[in-house]
Amino acid sequence: MEERHEALVGLYLNRSARHPLRVSLHEASDWACSEYEDEDEAIRVLGSTGWDVFCSVMSEIHRCTELDYNYVNDNLIGHVKPYVATRREFSVLSSFSDGIASPNISTNARWFWQSIKMAPRLTCLTVQESGKVEYIPDRLQSLKFCWPVDSVVISRLLSRATHLKTLYIGHHYQSSEPTHGSITLPGLQHLTLNETSSLSTRGAFLRELTVPALSSLEVNSEDQFSLHLFDPETADFSTLHAMLKQSSCSLQRLRLSIPTINLQSHSTIAFLQTMSDLTHLTLEYSVTSEWPSIIPDLCAPKMVPPSNDTSQASLRCLLPRLEKLSITEHSFKEPYGLAESVRNVESIITVLESEWDSSGQWSLVDLSLSFASEERTSHRRGVVFTKPLLPLDLANRVRKLKAKGLWRFTVTLPRVRSANP
DSSP: OOOOHHHHHHHHHHHHSSSEEEEEEEEEEEEEEEEOHHHHHHHHHHHHHHHOOOHHHHHHHGEEEEEEEEEEEEHHHHHOOOSSSSSOOSSSOOEEEOOOOSOOOGGGGGGHHHHHHHHHOEEEEEEGGGGGGGOOOOSSSEEEEESSSEEHHHHHHHTTTTTOSSEEOSSOOOSSSSOOOOOTTTOOOEEEEEESSSSSHHHHHHHHHHOOOOOOEEEOOOOGGGTTTTTEHHHHHHHHHHHHHHHOOOOEEEEEEEEEEEEOHHHHHHTTTTTTTTEEEEEEEOOSSSOOOHHHHTTTTTOTTTOOOOOOHHHHHHHOOOOEEEEEEEEEOOOOOOHHHHHHHHHHHHHHHHHHHHHSSSSSSEEEEEEEEGGGGSTTTOEEEEEEOOOOOHHHHHHHHHHHHHHEEEEEEEEEESOOO
16 A cells, blocks of 8 residues: 555545544455464555554544454454554444454454444444354344354344344354254344255254244355255255244245255245245246256146145236246256247246236236256357247237236246357
8 A cells, every 4th residue: 555545545534524434444355364463464464554544544433334344353453552543432333344254353352342242323234253243232133144153153142133124144054052942033024044055954943933024035045166066955945934934924025046956846836825925036946857847837727736725726826916026947967958948938928918818917017037058068168059039929929918017028048059169
């Protein structure tokens, strides 16, 4: 960092005096991370100018309404002299993102974490590691765990975080120790779970959780590395179903985006049948010859389980308030046939035409279908693929639906190997 940068930061801090700040402190992205064991090492790594700038910012840290701190540990904070950071309270801080990778807390930095815990207006918190759970305040409204965390730790924390409205839990592992027991989050509206490959990894935790105000549920997977390495697992909705049933919530948005799972038509439809208030539904999953697309069964005249005696079962009957539907199907082990994907698109179009012709209008106005063939052979050098278009007759039928009020209908067909590479 150059002296002109230091002057610019100093000018900004001086001219913004008595005004709130939004500060983001990030480590250099060269992956040459330092432990910052002492002040001399901090000066050596950051440079004397960089260290002076860091101290200048820390001297005004009490003015932050939003703070994003991303360093390998909190040693830098511990090296800041008390006479520099004279005001060690966060009276206006409302949002803090802890990007510190280490779960350990520096002895000289405990004042910082204690101030975070005591910040009277702090309602939004993002944490990387669970080692600082004792410093997480009870009054939070939004909490995000980014890295793997023990289920016992989560249970202990949530048992006192009763004001939460939004909760994100990254990959977590089930502890052999007993958890806190039943947990009720009366105000939680949005819950996001990040899974690796399975829906059943949080069994005990989800069965203990009651969320009566939940309106949005997302189950995502960010583990793209495993997509080509492991065979997909069949989705098990039992834990999610147990949580939703005991919560008696009116779920409006559901996103199941795990490309490494297969969906079984019968169990998926039975699961969706319990969510008549859904307005937004996103499904992303894997298809194989053994577990093909669920779209044909989803569009069948009678798609509900045999135990239901409804005589006129349809997509609209299943999800009468649905406004937006997005389905993405991946094929990792074998090619996804173009003809099959076109038939699936036609099934959806036929359902839309039937519902719109019978009633004149339907709440479903936004629809997206994507079919991705990502088998390993598609990455061979010299193989050229093209993106096919929807057949003309189907495209014309979509135009007629849009004329009737369908707002959006997007289709992505699987790539096909070019005849002339």
